[in-house]
Amino acid sequence: xxxxxxxxxxxxxxxxxxxxxxxxxxxxxxxxxxxxxxxxxxxxxxxxxxxxxxxxxxxxxxxxxxxxxxxxxxxxxxxxxxxxxxxxxxxxxxxxxxxxxxxxxxxxxxxxxxxxxxxxxxxxxxxxxxxxxxxxxxxxxxxxxxxxxxxxxxxxxxxxxxxxxxxxxxxxxxxxxxxxxxxxxxxxxxxxxxxxxxxxxxxxxxxxxxxxxxxxxxxxxxxxx
Amino acid sequence: xxxxxxxxxxxxxxxxxxxxxxxxxxxxxxxxxxxxxxxxxxxxxxxxxxxxxxxxxxxxxxxxxxxxxxxxxxxxxxxxxxxxxxxxxxxxxxxxxxxxxxxxxxxxxxxxxxxxxxxxxxxxxxxxxxxxxxxxxxxxxxxxxxxxxxxxxxxxxxxxxxxxxxxxxxxxxxxxxxxxxxxxxxxxxxxxxxxxxxxxxxxxxxxxxxxxxxxxxxxxxxxxxxxxxxxxxxxxxxxxxxxxxxxxxxxxxxxxxxxx
Numbered sequence: 001x002x003x004x005x006x007x008x009x010x011x012x013x014x015x016x017x018x019x020x021x022x023x024x025x026x027x028x029x030x031x032x033x034x035x036x037x038x039x040x041x042x043x044x045x046x047x048x049x050x051x052x053x054x055x056x057x058x059x060x061x062x063x064x065x066x067x068x069x070x071x072x073x074x075x076x077x078x079x080x081x082x083x084x085x086x087x088x089x090x091x092x093x094x095x096x097x098x099x100x101x102x103x104x105x106x107x108x109x110x111x112x113x114x115x116x117x118x119x120x121x122x123x124x125x126x127x128x129x130x131x132x133x134x135x136x137x138x139x140x141x142x143x144x145x146x147x148x149x150x151x152x153x154x155x156x157x158x159x160x161x162x163x164x165x166x167x168x169x170x171x172x173x174x175x176x177x178x179x180x181x182x183x184x185x186x187x188x189x190x191x192x193x194x195x196x197x198x199x200x201x202x203x204x205x206x207x208x209x210x211x212x213x214x215x216x217x218x219x220x221x222x223x224x225x
Numbered sequence: 226x227x228x229x230x231x232x233x234x235x236x237x238x239x240x241x242x243x244x245x246x247x248x249x250x251x252x253x254x255x256x257x258x259x260x261x262x263x264x265x266x267x268x269x270x271x272x273x274x275x276x277x278x279x280x281x282x283x284x285x286x287x288x289x290x291x292x293x294x295x296x297x298x299x300x301x302x303x304x305x306x307x308x309x310x311x312x313x314x315x316x317x318x319x320x321x322x323x324x325x326x327x328x329x330x331x332x333x334x335x336x337x338x339x340x341x342x343x344x345x346x347x348x349x350x351x352x353x354x355x356x357x358x359x360x361x362x363x364x365x366x367x368x369x370x371x372x373x374x375x376x377x378x379x380x381x382x383x384x385x386x387x388x389x390x391x392x393x394x395x396x397x398x399x400x401x402x403x404x405x406x407x408x409x410x411x412x413x414x415x416x417x418x419x420x421x422x423x424x425x426x427x428x429x430x431x432x433x434x435x436x437x438x439x440x441x442x443x444x445x446x447x448x449x450x451x452x453x454x455x456x457x458x459x460x461x462x463x464x465x466x467x468x469x470x471x472x473x474x475x476x477x478x479x480x481x482x483x484x485x
Contacts, residue, residue, distance in 0.1 A: 055388060056475050077475045082390035092385045105389035144385070151389055 007069075008033045008155050008186050009054060014063035016049060016210075023049050024060070025210040033154075036177075036187040038197040040223050041207035047190045048089075050207065051157050054188065055084045067155075085153035089160045091140035094147075098135075099128030101143055106150045114150075121146045121176050138169025142176055155186040162196070174200060194223045231435050242267075285347045293347035297334065297354035301327050304362035308463075311366050312373040314481050321466035322365050329361035329459025330354065333451050342447060353451070356427070360412060360452040361459035367408035368463040375400040376471050376481040383478050393472040401468060405460045412456035416449050425449075 009031040016024040024046045031037050041047040052058040065072050095101045102114045118124045121142040162170035181187050191197050204221045206214035214221040245267045252259045305323035312318050337343045386396035427448045431441035
């Protein structure tokens with residue numbers, strides 16, 4: 001396309017061995033700023049592990065991962081995790097009310113800032129003192145997104161954020177992710193379902209038994225889920 | 226006053242075997258299938274106490290304060306094994322239990338000795354030290370067990386906090402408070418109800434030995450306070466050390482759990 005895009009993450013021949021097995025086997029790729037990338041693969045293909053390498057929840061056995069040109073090991077790990085947010089598969093509520101949840105890592109946010117964050121995840125109609133335990137699965141996952149966005153990450157990692165949800169809830173989360181992507185947030189999304197990420201991401205990587213077997217635009221890659 | 230006059234002689238001890246006989250007879254009658262265990266437990270208790278009595282008699286006769294403290298140190302080593310045994314899956318469990326029980330014991334026993342509350346003689350330091358070590362051991366053991374459960378069951382919660390850039394200290398804070406509190410509840414509860422529900426060991430022993438109850442309780446008060454200190458220090462140290470061992474230098478939570 002001829003447009004030069006800055007790389008957020010660069011992976012160079014990344015290998016991760018666990019219990020004598022290669023979970024990731026020589027993965028090299030670039031993840032660009034302002035783009036949404038999906039990592040597809042069957043369960044056990046290493047896709048979640050790849051995601052967890054990017055915020056240093058896992059450490060590669062060999063190879064290198066750089067963020068903005070710097071090896072990620074040279075960042076203070078807490079700074080790295082503020083730059084690179086992660087939302088897990090199952091929503092985990094860590095506090096008792098919506099307001100507390102958004103402020104968990106940013107206690108200094110005022111009500112207006114919290115409201116803006118809730119607006120970004122389509123929860124702005126909710127009272128901030130509403131109990132998190134009364135929210136549906138989809139609402140909890142969107143609140144988890146707001147909690148991560150509060151830290152103002154450059155990159156947001158999403159580990160199958162809808163796979164634990166029913167279809168309607170999953171669509172509500174997808175819609176929020178789509179709007180975040182369209183506003184230029186860099187997103188890396190793990191999924192086992194190509195259909196789910198069509199029209200949502202700019203680029204797809206396909207992992208098979210730890211190896212990167214396909215990469216390209218969503219329409220180009222061959223992947224059978 | 227000759228307190229020993231109220232302690233049963235060997236003939237009395239032999240006669241008390243009749244009580245084991247009663248227990249065995251009742252167990253037989255009720256077909257509990259416990260006869261052998263009752264007898265075995267009674268024989269073991271006899272042999273163990275005889276051995277401890279003999280060792281302590283020699284220890285008190287020949288050892289000075291240093292010997293007594295060495296004995297207490299030995300108890301700390303054993304207590305560390307026991308406390309760590311309840312949470313073997315934790316990294317560095319034994320090392321952490323030893324340090325926790327050791328610091329809890331040293332702080333408490335040291336204070337008692339430095340303030341002159343107890344006499345620096347083996348006949349006092351060894352039994353008091355035993356109570357202190359035992360209190361510290363229970364608290365360390367409960368704290369570590371609780372944190373092992375947290376690390377296994379609350380992994381998603383802890384990682385969700387770490388993913389927001391919180392430090393391991395911050396991510397563990399709510400669990401640490403709950404863990405230490407749970408571990409200290411037995412010590413606090415038994416302090417609250419002392420004298421109301423239970424007449425505890427030190428006081429009972431003194432009264433049996435012929436000491437006036439109003440005098441005996443002085444010792445018991447000291448004992449309760451020292452057990453609170455030993456348990457609290459030991460639990461907090463165990464929690465801190467365990468927390469540190471649970472994370473690596475990149476604040477990643479180690480995998481803890483029974484290997485399947």
